[in-house]
C-alpha cells in the first residue's frame with residue numbers, strides 16, 4: 001500500500017484536541033449580585049455597607065466576615081447560583097495541534 005505522506009502530515013497538523021474544564025462565571029441571573037431578581041439586597045449591618053470592618057484589637061481594617069466584603073447581605077438568595085454570585089460552567093475548548101507544537 002502506498003501512503004501519501006503529504007496527506008498524512010497535513011491531517012495531523014490540522015487535528016484539533018478538545019479539552020473540557022470547569023470555570024467560574026458570573027451568574028447571569030443575578031449578574032453577580034447574589035440577590036434574587038425580585039428582591040433587593042440589604043446593607044450589611046456589621047460594616048454598614050462598606051465591606052470593611054475595623055479590627056478592634058489591632059485597629060486594622062479587614063474584610064467584613066459577615067458579608068464577606070460585599071457590603072450587602074442577601075435577603076433572598078439567587079436560586080441559580082445559590083447566592084454565590086457565580087456559577088460553574090463546563091467549558092469546551094478546541095486546541096489546534098499546530099498551535100501546540102509551535
Ligand SMILES: [Zn+2]
Pocket residue numbers: 027028029030031032034035078079080081082083084085086
Ligand atoms: Zn445568581
Ligand SMILES: [Zn+2]
Pocket residue numbers: 044045046047048049050051052064065066067068069070071072
Ligand atoms: Zn459587612
